[in-house]
Amino acid sequence: MTTTPVSATLESGVPVSIVIVSRNRPEALRRCLTGVELLQYAPFEVIVVADPAGITVARDMVFAEALKLVTYDRPNISAARNLGIAEAAGEVVAFIDDDAVPEPLWLRHLLEPAQRPGVAAMTGFVRGRNGISFQYRARQLNALGEPENLDVDPETPSILPPARGAIKTEGTNMAFRRDVLVEVGGFDPAFHYYLDETDLNMRLARAGHATAIVPLAEVHHGFAANAMRSANRVPRDLFDIGASWAVFHRKHLAPQDRAAQWAYLRAAERRRLLRHLISGGLEPSDVPRLLRRLDEGHAEGLKRPIVSTTVPRTTNSPFCPFPARPRRSVAIFTRPIKLARDRAKAAKQAQAGEIVTLISLSPTALYHRVAFDPTHAIWLQTGGIFGKSARDDAVFRLRRRCDRLKREVKRVARQRGFSDDRSR
Template identity: 80%
Template sequence: MTTTPVNGALGNGVPVSIVIVSRNRPEALRRCLTGVGQLQYAPFEVIVVADPAGIAAVRDLPFTDALKLVNFDTANISVARNLGIAQAAGEVVAFIDDDAVPEPLWLRHLMAPAAQPDVAAMTGFVRGRNGISFQYRARQLNALGEPEHLDVDAETPSVMLPSPSRAIKTEGTNMAFRRDVLADLGGFDPAFHYFLDETDLNMRLARAGHATAIVPLAEVHHGFAANQMRSANRVPRDLYDIGASWAVFHRKHLPEQDRAAQWAHLRASERRRLLRYLVSGGLEPRDVIRLLHRLDKGHAEGMERVIGNSAVPREAHSAFRPFPACLRRSVAMFTRPIKLAKDRAKAAKRAESGEIVTLFSLSPTALYHHVAFDPINAIWLQTGGIYGKSSRDEAVFRLTRRQDRLKKEVRRVARQRGFSDDNCR
């Protein structure tokens, strides 16, 4: 076990306002905020826009008094985000979903390109439920608003300029914008209740000629928690707002003569997606019929929605409220499954004392690796086999010594979690 302080001081960064929107997921919100509490950056403030259950769930967190809490209980993420922007007094406004957790150095990496005055937006990579595979990396949007893969350097930021035929995609759970740019563009369009809200903003950013930085090491872990639109395993529950949002998007960004054909293409794609869930057992035939009906009904309603009726104030409604961030040590602890319970308790004590703790529990097997943030103990836990995969493009089995494998896994997350070379010796 080795311990080293995170390199560098926390202060003198660009002031950042983090906005977290939450509805019907109070426990996910607590987990997200527990992770935010370990961020190695300053100054930043945290604005939580949540329903009463979410507000109540964070009342007993040790840093509750440092939060800006906005009570909002309507199913419209664009309005909720605009309420957060109205309270944001930072130079940059960052967004993370309530079912996500940031790596400790998330903001430090994400804000690095903000030193360039021409960079208006920043976005990072997103890891999925297993904490290893990437859910999203770099993407661009074509003229139809559809995402396409984008090749970028996997470690250093890439500053991308839009073109007449493309915009740079920011991921809704890991993105940041200069506040004055958000004010100039009117924030998020309330016509997008759910889905395509940041896509619309990306298209408007591109139209205005703003540059976006893609920052691979600015990572968050995203869980895809259940909501009214999807189950925990991502099976659709309702497609109404997806249909409505596509209708709004096409009205805003596509020539009228192209809208019908594009909608037919998207509807066919949604139908194929539903049929795949039908084949896999996630849906019944009656569910497919119901969901397509809801998709069509939403699309029809979206054709009538008021578009662009939004504005965010140029000056924040409240003063900047610095979050009590502190410089923490980043600690790697190594254990085995037979000692996991005992060492998890030790790790929890170290986290309580103010350290960022990653507990590696590796068995003498070829089990795949998983990484998760434990909100109860406020620690990162990585499990798997000494000979098993962590990165999913690795061999299924690779013979190695335990010590070498532990060093390899520490190096893999060193720059995101704050380990120095001393942890890898």
């Protein structure tokens, strides 16, 4: 069974430059770029700042000639992002991590507040590795740089003025007006990893700029492994976290407050390591080793140069529009016994230019999972007819199969391009 596809149109808006930084994760980058190809927005351009392996993957994509490629192979995400900004010719610069995939209408929603007076930054919601639960929603930063949850309307943008303090933008789902990035100096390269956008958020609020939280601008983030953490988020090295906190405190905290705040944060990191030890993610010898690296990083961060950074007011290269095309969004409903057959059908429809969601439900109470399949460029949702697909769902709820399928299409209608009444 298939939904009636929605007529395909590209949303036109302000020119956007998407910057993707990648290092040591070429296959994650391939998946991200495959998802970016499905975006229903124009005009946008894509800038990939990556190590040689990532550049090779980008050059293998069918749309490689439309990409701006910057080779950079150092572990400094702030410097890499600044290189991306230097190449960005859009009025707005958007950022997504290489281990994330955007929903097809991500840019439509994210950029909706861009023309409102005073709005300089935009950020959306982030779903976790099961594709259902949220990793991040709305958060505000306190004076110490720590995030605190915010209650916002879950369907419409919230414009938050700087008078209420800095608003946290999520690094894997954020956008800024380029002229404002030029004004504040972009990202501070003293933050090699961690707190890079937090520092920028603090500076934006201090400069009097508002931030928009846009819940329907969703990306799916997988937490791929890197030098600092494993794929299941177990710490591998805390050096850069310690260094970044030292830099942050030097920039944003009064001298008399820094020692006490560092002691508090160090104790919190120790508790986090002990939780991983109890759950089996770490060995007993890992805890003192990681705390030692945290302290070494903090000591280095106390000496790390903090200099005023600049990004060029004029872009290094002209706008290079990505060949986005209007695509109809369609859902295919199947059962586990027919999944292989219908996956092949879904792949053919995706190859023909449609955005395909394949929903396979069993007569069980299994929790739902959503994943983007980069091999076939389709969205796959699995679970039980009676199982949870939202955090506030009951663990078991008796439903008819057809009602459940309609509900799941409606749940993602505005993110993926369905109209709410098109399923049958």
